[in-house]
Amino acid sequence: MPLPLEGVRVIDVTNVIAGPLASYQLVMLGAEVIKIEVPGIGDLSRKFGADPELGAKRMGASFFASNSGKKSLTLNLKMAAGKDVFRRLVKDADVVLENFRPGTMTKLGLDYDALKQINPTLVYCAVSGFGQEGPLSQKPTYDQIIQGFCGLMSLTGDTKTAPIRAGYTVCDAMAAITAAFAICAALYRKQKSGTGEMIDVSMLDSSLASMAAWLISNHVNAGDIPIPRGNENPSSSPSGTYRTKDGLINIVNNEDKHFEILCEAIGRPDLKSDPRFAARTNRIKNREDMKAVLEQALQAKSAADWEVIFDEAGVPAGRILTVPEIVRHPQVQARQFLKRFQNVPGAGRDIAVPRVGFRLASGLPDVPTPPPQLGQDTSEILDRLGYSTSEIESLRNQGVV
Numbered sequence: 001m002p003l004p005l006e007g008v009r010v011i012d013v014t015n016v017i018a019g020p021l022a023s024y025q026l027v028m029l030g031a032e033v034i035k036i037e038v039p040g041i042g043d044l045s046r047k048f049g050a051d052p053e054l055g056a057k058r059m060g061a062s063f064f065a066s067n068s069g070k071k072s073l074t075l076n077l078k079m080a081a082g083k084d085v086f087r088r089l090v091k092d093a094d095v096v097l098e099n100f101r102p103g104t105m106t107k108l109g110l111d112y113d114a115l116k117q118i119n120p121t122l123v124y125c126a127v128s129g130f131g132q133e134g135p136l137s138q139k140p141t142y143d144q145i146i147q148g149f150c151g152l153m154s155l156t157g158d159t160k161t162a163p164i165r166a167g168y169t170v171c172d173a174m175a176a177i178t179a180a181f182a183i184c185a186a187l188y189r190k191q192k193s194g195t196g197e198m199i200d201v202s203m204l205d206s207s208l209a210s211m212a213a214w215l216i217s218n219h220v221n222a223g224d225i226p227i228p229r230g231n232e233n234p235s236s237s238p239s240g241t242y243r244t245k246d247g248l249i250n251i252v253n254n255e256d257k258h259f260e261i262l263c264e265a266i267g268r269p270d271l272k273s274d275p276r277f278a279a280r281t282n283r284i285k286n287r288e289d290m291k292a293v294l295e296q297a298l299q300a301k302s303a304a305d306w307e308v309i310f311d312e313a314g315v316p317a318g319r320i321l322t323v324p325e326i327v328r329h330p331q332v333q334a335r336q337f338l339k340r341f342q343n344v345p346g347a348g349r350d351i352a353v354p355r356v357g358f359r360l361a362s363g364l365p366d367v368p369t370p371p372p373q374l375g376q377d378t379s380e381i382l383d384r385l386g387y388s389t390s391e392i393e394s395l396r397n398q399g400v401v
Contacts, residue, residue, distance in 0.1 A: 001362040003363060003366075004029050005026055005030040007030075008030070008095065010023055010032065010033045010034070010096075012097050013036045013077075013096065013099075014043075014098060014127065015045070016099075016172075018127050018176045018179070019097055019099035019179075020067055022175070022177075022179035022180045022183070023035075023066075023180075024367075025180035026183065027070060027367055028355060028365040029184075029365055031094075033069065033071065034070070034073055034089065035072050035073065037073070038074070039075070039375065040374075042072070045062045046374065048061075049062040058346075059346045059347045059373065064351055065354065068339070069368055070371070070372060071372060071380075072375055072378070073089075073377055073401070074374065074401050075378075075400070076401070077108055079398070079399070079400050083108065085387075085395070087118055088385045088386075090122065094187065094190070095122070095123045095125065096115060097125045097179070097183070098126055098127070102128050102133075102137045111124075116196055123183060123190060123196055124196070124198050125182065125186075126200055127175055127179050128202060128203070129203045130202055130203070131205060132200045141203070146203045147170065147171055148163070149204055150171065150204055151215075152166060155229075157228050158232075161228075162228035163228075171206070172203065174203070174209075175203040175206045178205075178209070179199070182201060186199060234284075235254075235284075236280070236284065237287045237290050238251055238253050238259070238287075238291065239251065239254070240291070242295050242298055243298065243299075244295075244301060245299050248303055248320045249298070249318065250317060250320065252317070253316070258314075258315060258316060259277075261313050266297040266298065271293065277293075303320075304319060307319050336355065336364060338352045338353070338354060339352065339354075339366065344370040344371070346376075347370075351370065
């Protein structure tokens with residue numbers, strides 16, 4: 001069965017993480033994504049990653065993360081001929097996705113108002129740090145800056161260590177998922193009514209939206225001021241990270257029944273009637289005592305052993321795994337989260353790329369091809385647009401493509 005976005009054409013004018021990750025979600029749902037890259041340079045992420053050799057080839061490990069399945073067209077949008085090529089592309093496109101600083105596409109004459117004259121049903125999505133409007137719209141930014149602005153860093157760590165940056169580019173990722181979601185919604189309406197849309201995605205807004213559940217709601221509606229709590233869950237106890245004989249384990253007890261099962265599983269049924277812990281409110285009040293008693297019992301076995309015991313008993317718990325451990329975990333393998341390509345052109349080696357975070361009964365979201373070499377599809381795309389061989393050669397000689 002065809003994937004949901006089969007037949008959708010996306011013109012992707014984005015770099016690094018938020019934009020490319022957004023279009024990557026669309027690729028895995030069947031869309032054709034034409035990635036516009038600066039001639040001779042390409043997406044900045046082509047140089048990034050932990051392997052300098054790949055970066056030197058402009059096939060960086062970071063580029064692999066969100067560019068498989070795309071076609072690469074090199075195009076200089078500052079040149080008149082390059083803009084003409086772009087406009088031809090837009091005529092038959094469904095989506096234009098860009099993540100320039102607000103106003104850049106307007107200066108190029110390629111903003112939504114200009115492009116909708118060519119294609120009235122176009123879905124245009126702009127991803128930026130603070131959005132297209134507002135006092136900070138022109139502020140240059142990256143993920144860590146947004147982490148600081150949205151309050152995430154102020155809550156990461158504990159009272160002694162905060163603020164701390166999250167361990168990955170969470171704000172970029174939130175903007176990407178938000179953009180892909182908004183584009184799919186606009187495409188659905190376009191199919192129903194034939195109308196286009198201008199989508200303004202802000203990394204700050206997207207990050208705040210992800211924090212709205214409880215954190216922001218409790219602040220604006222109940223006056224609560226969130227503070228960094230490390231690995232402790234302020235709404236329940238025991239609920240946090242605990243030391244075992246060998247390794248750490250997360251345990252979350254949101255319900256009384258979880259606590260009762262936990263007491264039985266660790267061989268301490270007496271804790272259920274201990275005045276300090278019998279009631280949920282008391283367990284929260286006596287959090288430190290609860291942790292001390294629990295960790296004493298957990299010293300009997302390793303985190304791996306306790307995880308098996310807790311899983312069998314029905315206690316929500318899990319070990320603290322590293323990235324190398326989780327990507328090799330049987331659960332991740334069973335879900336086919338990683339797609340592998342052999343002897344990738346330009347890289348000269350086998351690579352693995354991630355899939356989306358969901359599966360479909362009608363078919364596994366997938367990427368058909370590995371990450372493209374810089375400009376590898378330029379001639380094919382220009383030919384499809386009606387450019388002759390001599391015209392393509394002339395564009396190359398001029399540095400347009």
